[in-house]
Amino acid sequence: MxxxxxxxxxxxxxxxxxxxxxxxxxxxxxxxxxxxxxxxxxxxxxxxxxxxxxxxxxxxxxxxNEDYQEQEAQPVQNPPLQPHTLTGIQGKLIIEGGVPQGKARALSVAVMLPSESDTELPVKNIEVSEVLQTDVLNVFNDGSQENDSGVLSDTSLTGLGMGEGIEYKDLEVVELFLGQGDDNVVVTDTAADVITVVHGGGGSDTLSVTGSDADGVLILFGDTGQNGFAYNATSDEKTDKAREFNNPGNDIINASGAGGSVTIFGGQGNDVITGSEYGDHIAGGSGNDFIAGLGGDDHIYGDAGFNVDISTRLDLSTQILTVVNIADAVNDNLETSDPLTVGSDTINAGIGDDIVIADKGVINQLDGVNRILSTSLSDVTEVSNVGFTNGGGDTITGSTGNDILLGGQASDSIYGGNGPEGADIAGNDSDIILGDMGNILIDTGVVTLIATSDTNTGNNDVIHGDEGDDIILAGAGGDYVESGSGNDWVLGDFGEVDLRNNAIALKTEQGNSNASGNDEIHLGSGNDSALGGLGSDTITSDSGNTHVIADNGELNYSGAWNDSAVLVSALTNDINLGGDDDVTLG
Structure with missing residues (x-):
């Protein structure tokens, strides 16, 4: 030309x-x-x-082009949309995030023929700090519609149709995007101080963990994050993310072999989720999910969702994990986001001092706490499901440990211990149970106030405190409550238990504008206290040291919960309200 x-x-x-x-x-x-x-x-x-x-x-x-003028900028090549499959990697692909020992990266003079010449290489001072930069490896297999299998470790990814796979080192973030088939990925290990993320994508996927480093962060998505941003590319609109899918499935996520805490979000579908033996963050999302927390002090949400910000390396990040209760119909990528439709979930919190919100709610932590790195009660300031008045009929089993369990709006079955078919618990099992809506305030790891809310919202719950000294606020509806063994505190309807100032105050919500029901409350053999509230309640006790106000009132004690509290006063109020109660004490 x-x-x-x-x-x-x-x-x-x-x-x-x-x-x-x-x-x-x-x-x-x-x-x-x-x-x-x-x-x-x-x-x-x-x-x-x-x-x-x-x-x-x-x-x-x-x-x-006759009008061309010399420009310093180089032309930019815009490549076409790629298939986003890994089958083209048949040899070993090695990725180094840092500078390997003995492998200098300085530019050298090219080898040329005698007839060739070149100008001197320019000197460029490029300052790179390995302790500040975030090296990210994104691995895209989202274009695959096959049922792929792979193995992810702290140094390699194999399978998924590749030959020898990918080896990597000195990275801060490793993120894998799976495709639309029913994929099976096993995580055998993760690297310390590295954020490792696996997105299941479309299909009914199985994600298993047999090992991980406790000093890293492992995030598992049955589909993807709640907002769907990670899968927002289409044939018409290219992005730097994965391709959209339209087939979220029923995923199986099992992190029981992890070596540290895990963050898990099931997403859409009826998912089966098993946490680790450490303190995990788990959210079921839409669908009727089964969640087992296993060990550790877990934070479990039945119907909420998770989004993550992994743009900054772990040791410099301030807030990676965000809990989402309401989908954003304007800003979410609607094709792949989770609308967070409530379901009927089955949750077994497992061993540990767990917090379970069966539907939607918040677990507020101290300012400055990077949520994904802590489930400690000492970092929690409040647990609440106030205002989240949509819910499903859930089953919660607290198992061993001093748990906080919130049922939510619908008819829930809540067990502080192992439930009617489980073994008795010999260790600590002093639980706080809200059948419906409410909030719990916590100061330096100590619960100070438990109160109901949304007093016209709730349904007929079945609540078993099981072992330990339990606090139960049943809420709306005609509830069935068995407090179990231990020294228990029970409110049949609405009210609060105030544990501040080295005292205990049990109070019912006053007035007749609150929803009520005919509750059946069976106290155990301990030193129990109960306020029946509105309605025609049935209250029984096996103990000879029980304090009961069948309708509305207030019981005040000196001392602390789980200690030898002494009754100071018993007051009744709203004496013209209430029902025909049946009280039988031991």
């Missing part, structure tokens, strides 16, 4: 596309493209093929 002579070449696809394919033509400014074919777009120098014309060549004419 010259000023006096144009040139041309032809383009054609090698196979029929399933959707329109746009090819970008690179133009450095010195050349002009033209074509009489309507598939050519002169505005952006692109050619678009579809299934009807993919095998018909298009002729592109090249001519000299």
């Amino acid at each position: 010259s000023q006096a002579q144009d040139d041309d070449y032809s383009l054609v696809l090698s196979k029929a596309p399933t959707a329109p394919v746009t090819v970008n033509l690179l133009n450095d400014g010195q050349t002009l493209f033209s074509s009489e074919d309507p598939r050519f777009n002169a505005d952006d120098n692109t050619v678009t093929f579809d299934s009807t014309n993919w095998d018909q060549p298009i002729t592109i004419t090249l001519s000299v």
